Amino acid sequence: MASNQEEVKLFGMRGSPFVTRVDIALKLKGIEYEYVEEKLGNFSETLIKYNPVYKKVPVLVHNGKPISESLVILEYIDETWKQNPILPSDPYKRALARFWSNFIDDKYLGAVRKASSSLDEKEREESFKEIEVAFQFLENELKEKYFGGEEIGIVDITGVFIAFWFPVIQEATGLKLFTSDKFPKLYKWSEDFNNHPIVKEQLPQRETLLAFFKARFESLVASK
CATH class of the missing domain: 1.20.1050.10 (Glutathione S-transferase Yfyf (Class Pi); Chain A, domain 2)
Known part of the structure; x- marks a missing residue:
């Protein structure tokens, strides 16, 4: 579980398969996180600040540090929280x-x-x-x-x-x-x-x- 010191936020949109990927990975790991819903065509300034390159969801923010792109986020989640691995060890x-x-x-x-x-x-x-x-x-x-x-x-x-x-x-x-x-x-x-x-x-x-x-x-x- 994420400790009390950890702040985990997911910026996403319901209906996006890329956001759902991150949701599934976090839930499989048992990580508590805050979900922030974004609106298509009207992304928040916060999201654009966190992902200025692509300006899109999902963005995972862990202790103030943003990570973008769903596959990159999945690997980050697996490396940060070791329980219930989603990548093989071999x-x-x-x-x-x-x-x-x-x-x-x-x-x-x-x-x-x-x-x-x-x-x-x-x-x-x-x-x-x-x-x-x-x-x-x-x-x-x-x-x-x-x-x-x-x-x-x-x-x-x-x-x-x-x-x-x-x-x-x-x-x-x-x-x-x-x-x-x-x-x-x-x-x-x-x-x-x-x-x-x-x-x-x-x-x-x-x-x-x-x-x-x-x-x-x-x-x-x-x-x-």
Whole structure:
């Protein structure tokens, strides 16, 4: 637990998968922290002071020192509070965990962003193929209940977007990319992860998220 001398604050927005990553990690570690809600398009001066480079959430502030970028924050949390580790102790396994976490942000999230914002049909089709390839890599990599073994680790936490957000986007847009038939192991992992008591508690309301993505998709279609 964070001692009385420690001050831990998380600046975030409900509905952001990147903020949810940090929420999950702090809860898994049993760290008490103050959550500060920011507003999209109207970030506080405090947040901008703490993250002048990117001006975005999440920002973790530990004893007055700010840390930005969700993957950097996850590693900081693991190194600062040793209980319930989310990174393996073995250097090679640690390197692999970092590799797959970066893969999710680089290959998978990049393709999803393109698919959800592009008006060009061909470009969107290419993005869907990239997403399927990324899913297949992760399907092949998943050997146990979680990427972290029997306990949730950094790759699982990074993958919260795949487990929770992507099925919502899929429902909002009518896609059929992520199914139990195509990716049985990854699909089962997503269910186990979403139903983990600590994870479940940190996830945003599904119906609110679904309404948001439906409206976004409809406006994208209308602007064609």
